[in-house]
Amino acid sequence: MTRTAPAPAVHTVRITGMTCTACERRVTKALRRLPGVESVTADAPRSRAVLVGVLPPAPQLAEALGRVGYTLGAPPWIARDRRAWTTAAAGAVAVTAVGVLAVRSGVTQWTPAASLSGPALALLVGLAAGVSTCMALVGGLVLGVSAAASSTSGALRAQTAFTAGRWAAFAAGGAALGAVGSAARLPDAVLACGMLVAAAVMLVLGVRLTGLSPRLAGLALTLPRSWTDRFGLAGRRGAAVAGAATFLLPCGFTQAMQLYAISSGSPLRAAVVMTSFAVGTTPGLLGLGLLGGLTARRAAAIPGTTTATAAPAATSAATWSRLVGVVVLAFALLTGTGGLRSLGLDLPALPGGTGTSAPVPTAVSANVRLASDGATQVVTMTQGADGYSPADSVVWAGVPIRWDITSTVAYNCSSMLRVPSLGVSANLVPVGLHAVGLPALPVGKTGFTCVMGMYTGTLQAIARPAVVTPPAAPPAA
Numbered sequence: 001m002t003r004t005a006p007a008p009a010v011h012t013v014r015i016t017g018m019t020c021t022a023c024e025r026r027v028t029k030a031l032r033r034l035p036g037v038e039s040v041t042a043d044a045p046r047s048r049a050v051l052v053g054v055l056p057p058a059p060q061l062a063e064a065l066g067r068v069g070y071t072l073g074a075p076p077w078i079a080r081d082r083r084a085w086t087t088a089a090a091g092a093v094a095v096t097a098v099g100v101l102a103v104r105s106g107v108t109q110w111t112p113a114a115s116l117s118g119p120a121l122a123l124l125v126g127l128a129a130g131v132s133t134c135m136a137l138v139g140g141l142v143l144g145v146s147a148a149a150s151s152t153s154g155a156l157r158a159q160t161a162f163t164a165g166r167w168a169a170f171a172a173g174g175a176a177l178g179a180v181g182s183a184a185r186l187p188d189a190v191l192a193c194g195m196l197v198a199a200a201v202m203l204v205l206g207v208r209l210t211g212l213s214p215r216l217a218g219l220a221l222t223l224p225r226s227w228t229d230r231f232g233l234a235g236r237r238g239a240a241v242a243g244a245a246t247f248l249l250p251c252g253f254t255q256a257m258q259l260y261a262i263s264s265g266s267p268l269r270a271a272v273v274m275t276s277f278a279v280g281t282t283p284g285l286l287g288l289g290l291l292g293g294l295t296a297r298r299a300a301a302i303p304g305t306t307t308a309t310a311a312p313a314a315t316s317a318a319t320w321s322r323l324v325g326v327v328v329l330a331f332a333l334l335t336g337t338g339g340l341r342s343l344g345l346d347l348p349a350l351p352g353g354t355g356t357s358a359p360v361p362t363a364v365s366a367n368v369r370l371a372s373d374g375a376t377q378v379v380t381m382t383q384g385a386d387g388y389s390p391a392d393s394v395v396w397a398g399v400p401i402r403w404d405i406t407s408t409v410a411y412n413c414s415s416m417l418r419v420p421s422l423g424v425s426a427n428l429v430p431v432g433l434h435a436v437g438l439p440a441l442p443v444g445k446t447g448f449t450c451v452m453g454m455y456t457g458t459l460q461a462i463a464r465p466a467v468v469t470p471p472a473a474p475p476a477a
Helices: 021-032 058-067 082-105 118-130 133-147 152-184 188-210 225-231 235-248 252-264 267-296 307-342
Strands: 010-016 037-043 048-053 368-370 377-384 387-389 392-396 401-407 416-419 424-427 432-438 444-450 456-462
Touching: 021 037, 021 048, 021 058, 082 188, 082 307, 118 252, 118 267, 133 152, 133 235, 133 267, 133 307, 152 235, 152 252, 152 267, 188 307, 252 267, 307 444, 368 392, 377 392, 387 456, 424 432
Parallel strands: 377 401, 392 456
Antiparallel strands: 010 048, 037 048, 368 377, 377 387, 401 432, 416 424, 416 444, 444 456
């Protein structure tokens, strides 16, 4: 009788410090060299490695992992390294300072000259978007693509694939818009949910890069390896798919150019316009991505490197990784807040937004008047590169509204106006006067926002005083 050899034992080892596929390769090589180990499968998202064969003693495992920069044991919920917190705090201060400076200097409000048209206009709009709203929405994903690479050259290849996917999707999407027109436009709620998904991805990437919560970073949902292998979604192909998906994210500039593409009535012209826009965004996004790719320079984690020579490089790489993580978290905050506002949630205005709060007023605003028929009220407002003016208006409750909006900048986030609670969308393109009809509002505040939630405002309805009929004149004696 033939005896079947027993299956090799399978052991799961918890490991702290893995953040990317390059980490998985290093851990795999380090543990595979230990005596009795037949195979190793490292899993960075779950902070573990599965060993087949004889399980080495814990000190031997810890020593092997320590040589390549990792620690044996389950990652903690809260990082115990003070350097992680001090670096993150310094990064948060720097990011806030840069953001405030950008808003006050007017960089985020720059818009191309309206005298241009066609691909030239799209290219110039793309250049503006690549360093402003598109960077705020897509920047976190761009940094994540680069940070997953194991070297600067790997980050460059990943960014090239991301950019190629983005260009291809914008060309194909533009052609579709030109062919089928406005029917191709996704509902605002779907776009807002897309922003929230993107924000969640950025949040996980940011937490992983900062190292503030190693256990939380390991809870990220990822596609099974069998799926990524079967459909080829890993590596550069995955980066290309991520780049293509950005066509669906509701950057205000992108939506303005999509409307422009729809109005062209030609698939070819629309494809050229959208591709020109995507090309224009490339310098800003590519520069940000390559900057983030510097976090992949972790020479200290290469097997065989001595502790003495590895320490300075490891410290520098970890510091840079934490700083980039803070930037990604800032992008996640911007994107997530905008997505929630697009769904109708009343949140505080972001820096640069114009929404404010005030005591309950007793009279309508100076920009509100009754129409000649007395049955409609007219609210006047101006849309520009810095949002809406006035952003907050007081109106009569129970009276339908004709909202006269003068658009001064067509290719800007604020030109894509939304009133989520009423389901009203107003695309203020082209420049000029736009009349938007609103139903009679109940007493209270009704918020409105640009499509990305960056610029906000309110229409506050107050009770209209009863009309008092003057007493009749006394009869003549």
